[in-house]
Amino acid sequence: MAENPEDDGARMSFKDAMSYGDYLSLDPILGASKPLSTAHDEMLFIIQHQTSELWMRLALHELDAARTALTRGDFPPVFKMLTRVARIFEQLNNAWDVLRTMTPSDYTEFREDLGQSSGFQSHQYRLIEYILGNRNTAMMRVHEHRVDLHRMLTQELTQPSLYDVAVARLGEALGRDLPSGALDTPHVAQPAIEDAWAQVYRDPEAQWTLYELAEKLVDLEDYFRRWRFNHVTTVERVIGFKRGTGGTSGVAYLRRMLEVELFPELWNVRGQL
Numbered sequence: 297m298a299e300n301p302e303d304d305g306a307r308m309s310f311k312d313a314m315s316y317g318d319y320l321s322l323d324p325i326l327g328a329s330k331p332l333s334t335a336h337d338e339m340l341f342i343i344q345h346q347t348s349e350l351w352m353r354l355a356l357h358e359l360d361a362a363r364t365a366l367t368r369g370d371f372p373p374v375f376k377m378l379t380r381v382a383r384i385f386e387q388l389n390n391a392w393d394v395l396r397t398m399t400p401s402d403y404t405e406f407r408e409d410l411g412q413s414s415g416f417q418s419h420q421y422r423l424i425e426y427i428l429g430n431r432n433t434a435m436m437r438v439h440e441h442r443v444d445l446h447r448m449l450t451q452e453l454t455q456p457s458l459y460d461v462a463v464a465r466l467g468e469a470l471g472r473d474l475p476s477g478a479l480d481t482p483h484v485a486q487p488a489i490e491d492a493w494a495q496v497y498r499d500p501e502a503q504w505t506l507y508e509l510a511e512k513l514v515d516l517e518d519y520f521r522r523w524r525f526n527h528v529t530t531v532e533r534v535i536g537f538k539r540g541t542g543g544t545s546g547v548a549y550l551r552r553m554l555e556v557e558l559f560p561e562l563w564n565v566r567g568q569l
């Protein structure tokens with residue numbers, strides 16, 4: 297006889313109680329995948345982006361809380377949250393395997409329907425970059441028509457980045473005065489910061505907590521770089537060297553973005569150990 301979960305005590309009526317779908321707001325979530333064309337692969341394209349945005353939402357939640365904890369010098373939760381963010385990026389990196397099943401022929405069927413929309417206009421992606429310290433304000437203009445989103449980005453730039461806060465903790469622990477940099481420009485490598493990290497790496501036992509923080513940040517950037525690399529490789533595979541719908545040169549633009557370093561001193565220091 298087939299199993300009837302009711303016999304095992306499962307609640308079967310949700311007329312008067314919150315159900316799974318209620319709790320997760322599945323009606324709006326699932327109702328939001330709305331292909332514009334009849335092309336079979338457009339659903340894949342939409343779901344891929346929507347799930348990415350949900351994971352980015354979680355990454356932002358974690359990064360913001362990590363920054364708050366790091367500001368008060370509470371390291372253990374910071375480590376836990378940064379590990380989770382690296383795992384989220386790993387998840388996003390693995391997701392490219394699904395999207396790669398879409399060929400150029402499949403994509404061409406609906407690319408025109410995308411108009412001039414592009415991932416370039418993802419405000420959450422930009423917020424992640426801003427919170428990590430890559431604060432290129434030129435990227436904000438595409439959000440001018442959305443006052444609420446523009447305000448979120450502007451508000452992010454009023455706070456020190458996660459990396460700025462990490463450097464502040466580093467300076468404190470070593471008793472050194474380290475440069476703090478501007479809030480509204482991308483972080484630029486500073487020899488004094490590199491030297492401070494070098495002190496940590498030369499004697500990890502003496503500053504174990506900062507050593508662990510440094511490695512968590514490197515790990516995070518490592519996964520982030522892999523995301524950028526997977527993106528540009530997928531883009532080349534699917535649209536070759538066509539211009540992007542967002543108006544950039546496409547692959548050439550994305551290749552330049554591969555050169556962006558979030559925590560440059562942490563990479564540079566490796567050469568001097």
Ligand code: HEM
Binds near residue numbers: 345349403417531534
């Ligand atoms: C077939 C799949 C994809 C293609 C052909 C593609 C293409 C492009 C191109 C050409 C650009 C440059 C901007 C432009 O001119 O449009 C771009 C930027 C971007 N795309 Fe994609 N993309 C794809 C999938 C994805 C996915 C799955 C995401 C995940 C959310 C994503 C997120 C982004 C982001 C965040 C940018 C801005 C990058 C930056 O400014 O550094 N893309 N994409």
Ligand SMILES: N[C@@H](CC(=O)c1ccccc1NC=O)C(=O)O
Binds near residue numbers: 415541
């Ligand atoms: N920039 C892409 C279009 C694209 O990928 C896209 C379009 C709308 C929403 C998300 C997108 N994904 C990433 O850029 C292209 O040029 O084909």
